[in-house]
Amino acid sequence: MRVDIGNALASEADPGIDRDALDDLDERVADAHDRIARGTADDEFGYASLNLPERTDAAEIEDAVAGFDPEAILTVGIGGSALGAITITEALAGDSPVDHYALDNVDPAHVNRLLDDLPLDETAVHVVSRSGTTAETLANFLVVREAMESAGVDWAERTVVTTGESGPLRDLAEAEDLPALDVPEGVPGRFSALSTVGLVPAAMMDVDLDALLAGGRAGADALTGSLYDCPAYAYGAVAYALDQRGASVNAMMPYAEGLESFAEWFAQLWAESLGKDGGGQTPARALGATDQHSQLQLYRAGPRDKLVTVVRPRERPDSPIPETDVADLEYLGGQDLGTLLDAEFEATEASLAAAERPSVRVEIDRMDAESVGRLLFDVEAACILAGELYGVETFTQPAVEWGKKAARGLLGGGDFEEADAVREKTELVVE
Numbered sequence: 105m106r107v108d109i110g111n112a113l114a115s116e117a118d119p120g121i122d123r124d125a126l127d128d129l130d131e132r133v134a135d136a137h138d139r140i141a142r143g144t145a146d147d148e149f150g151y152a153s154l155n156l157p158e159r160t161d162a163a164e165i166e167d168a169v170a171g172f173d174p175e176a177i178l179t180v181g182i183g184g185s186a187l188g189a190i191t192i193t194e195a196l197a198g199d200s201p202v203d204h205y206a207l208d209n210v211d212p213a214h215v216n217r218l219l220d221d222l223p224l225d226e227t228a229v230h231v232v233s234r235s236g237t238t239a240e241t242l243a244n245f246l247v248v249r250e251a252m253e254s255a256g257v258d259w260a261e262r263t264v265v266t267t268g269e270s271g272p273l274r275d276l277a278e279a280e281d282l283p284a285l286d287v288p289e290g291v292p293g294r295f296s297a298l299s300t301v302g303l304v305p306a307a308m309m310d311v312d313l314d315a316l317l318a319g320g321r322a323g324a325d326a327l328t329g330s331l332y333d334c335p336a337y338a339y340g341a342v343a344y345a346l347d348q349r350g351a352s353v354n355a356m357m358p359y360a361e362g363l364e365s366f367a368e369w370f371a372q373l374w375a376e377s378l379g380k381d382g383g384g385q386t387p388a389r390a391l392g393a394t395d396q397h398s399q400l401q402l403y404r405a406g407p408r409d410k411l412v413t414v415v416r417p418r419e420r421p422d423s424p425i426p427e428t429d430v431a432d433l434e435y436l437g438g439q440d441l442g443t444l445l446d447a448e449f450e451a452t453e454a455s456l457a458a459a460e461r462p463s464v465r466v467e468i469d470r471m472d473a474e475s476v477g478r479l480l481f482d483v484e485a486a487c488i489l490a491g492e493l494y495g496v497e498t499f500t501q502p503a504v505e506w507g508k509k510a511a512r513g514l515l516g517g518g519d520f521e522e523a524d525a526v527r528e529k530t531e532l533v534v535e
């Protein structure tokens with residue numbers, strides 16, 4: 105990925121970072137890089153994520169799905185067990201005749217509708233859970249299995265599982281002799297896109313896994329001890345530095361429909377990794393050019409608490425705009441939609457600079473496997489670098505457990521004080 109931090113400098117934006125501070129920050133980046141390199145070399149929990157492009161066995165994944173020839177793929181998983189997979193197929197398999205859906209919520213209306221619409225006898229199911237115990241994923245899987253059985257479809261023939269070495273999902277896979285892949289050791293879900301967790305649907309949709317992983321390896325080779333020659337670290341360091349100066353929100357705004365889910369994937373990565381000890385930068389999802397017509401007013405004229413990250417592929421397919429003699433539209437005629445979108449991208453970036461609002465430009469060459477693999481890897485490395493600078497435990501998410509216990513307690517799944525707290529809610533109802 106290519107990163108341009110020019111519009112985040114104090115000479116251009118408020119909050120902004122001045123050159124001297126950037127130089128000082130670069131010294132901390134060097135130390136952080138040493139820590140990251142050590143953790144990666146020792147396969148330490150979390151840091152091991154950066155070994156995935158080297159370690160992930162594309163052939164193993166392709167072999168595991170070789171028997172599947174679906175019209176539709178249903179990923180049953182949540183958070184890191186769904187977002188990477190959806191991000192990759194949305195970015196790279198748009199032309200595939202196969203559709204990929206994620207069942208990453210337990211909304212009955214949506215689940216019923218999806219199962220009604222899906223050709224269940226032509227659907228492959230990928231059940232993914234690192235822990236093997238996530239309530240939403242297992243509940244959804246039980247519902248999907250029941251729907252397939254009711255439709256007379258042999259669900260076991262159509263299911264592949266990715267999970268940890270033990271747990272209910274692993275037991276089910278063994279009991280039913282389902283094809284099962286292992287989640288990578290020492291890699292938190294949100295950092296596992298370039299592994300079995302994120303690549304099974306992509307393999308079924310003929311995405312070039314080797315090119316994706318090659319992109320990741322190029323990212324790994326590009327990790328150096330300086331933000332001045334490592335785009336991943338430049339992004340992580342500047343996002344961190346701007347947060348320290350008041351930009352507590354990071355609006356991730358890709359200018360490509362194929363990267364809309366990337367912004368959602370980024371939101372989990374950034375929030376769950378850096379949201380600790382009362383700090384962290386709040387990710388906001390946006391899409392260019394669409395959200396110029398909904399969010400930009402706030403980004404330009406609201407509180408000075410945002411970094412806007414604009415992302416684009418430098419190459420786009422052609423989509424010519426026909427000539428027109430409609431008054432005031434002549435300037436569009438003969439152009440291309442991609443040219444218009446790029447003009448919007450540059451104009452939005454400049455409009456933020458004109459209002460002295462910080463933005464960072466992130467570019468990839470094109471929407472191909474190698475470029476997307478590199479983007480995912482670099483953003484993960486940027487997040488790990490930022491975690492070092494924040495001084496937080498980047499790879500765990502202890503704060504999510506309270507709610508899980510409360511929900512489980514409410515459903516009779518055990519005696520949890522958290523469930524009592526739910527029942528003791530303070531009420532002041534207005535209706």
Ligand SMILES: O=P(O)(O)OC[C@H]1O[C@](O)(CO)[C@@H](O)[C@@H]1O
Nearest residue numbers: 183184185233234235238293504
């Ligand atoms: O893969 P699992 O264990 O089902 O977890 C799903 C997601 O839930 C979380 O643990 C948060 O609850 C995320 O970190 C993770 O990506």
